[in-house]
Amino acid sequence: MKFGFDIDDTLINLREHAFKIYKKKLKKDLSSDIFHALKRVEIHEPFGLTDEEGKAMWVSSLEEIYYTDCPAYPGAVETLLELEKEGHEIYYITARPKVHGIRSREWMKQQGFPVKDENFFYGMQDHEKIKIIETLDLDYYIDDKPAVLNTLTHTSTHLMIMDQSYNRESAIERLENWYDFRSLISMKENTR
Numbered sequence: 218m219k220f221g222f223d224i225d226d227t228l229i230n231l232r233e234h235a236f237k238i239y240k241k242k243l244k245k246d247l248s249s250d251i252f253h254a255l256k257r258v259e260i261h262e263p264f265g266l267t268d269e270e271g272k273a274m275w276v277s278s279l280e281e282i283y284y285t286d287c288p289a290y291p292g293a294v295e296t297l298l299e300l301e302k303e304g305h306e307i308y309y310i311t312a313r314p315k316v317h318g319i320r321s322r323e324w325m326k327q328q329g330f331p332v333k334d335e336n337f338f339y340g341m342q343d344h345e346k347i348k349i350i351e352t353l354d355l356d357y358y359i360d361d362k363p364a365v366l367n368t369l370t371h372t373s374t375h376l377m378i379m380d381q382s383y384n385r386e387s388a389i390e391r392l393e394n395w396y397d398f399r400s401l402i403s404m405k406e407n408t409r
């Protein structure tokens with residue numbers, strides 16, 4: 218089967234990693250409860266930044282956010298390695314900017330994710346992911362953003378949403394933990 222994955226906040230804990238970077242840079246000791254209660258993707262509000270300031274903070278911190286020690290979610294690397302071992306095709310579809318594509322791909326390899334260069338797609342806007350996902354004709358696609366997944370509900374790709382505080386309204390099947398992923402898939406495949 219063909220499995221497609223978003224990267225940030227689906228396979229790796231990017232926003233929380235960025236939140237910790239902001240805490241250090243802005244010298245504000247906010248609790249992780251504040252992070253886990255955020256109702257939007259953007260993380261700057263608890264730091265008292267406007268949207269414009271938040272955007273500037275994100276852009277100026279991007280190097281550190283992307284290429285330091287952002288952790289993968291527990292079980293994510295192992296799950297993808299197992300899928301690869303079982304003979305499935307693994308695709309990555311990330312909206313990270315074009316200039317960060319190749320470095321991000323190499324960074325993912327360093328974290329232990331199984332990456333084939335030709336299966337790594339980047340540099341599109343969120344709403345453009347649909348084109349790639351449709352062309353690839355994926356069996357499964359997992360993302361954290363309802364806005365992306367909602368563009369795909371009419372396709373034959375089976376969708377899952379990675380649980381995050383800002384996407385709890387979505388009715389798309391929810392993945393709370395990467396350790397559950399393979400058993401969810403085999404349950405589905407057995408009932409098809």
Ligand SMILES: [Mg+2]
Nearest residue numbers: 223225226361
């Ligand atoms: Mg994401």
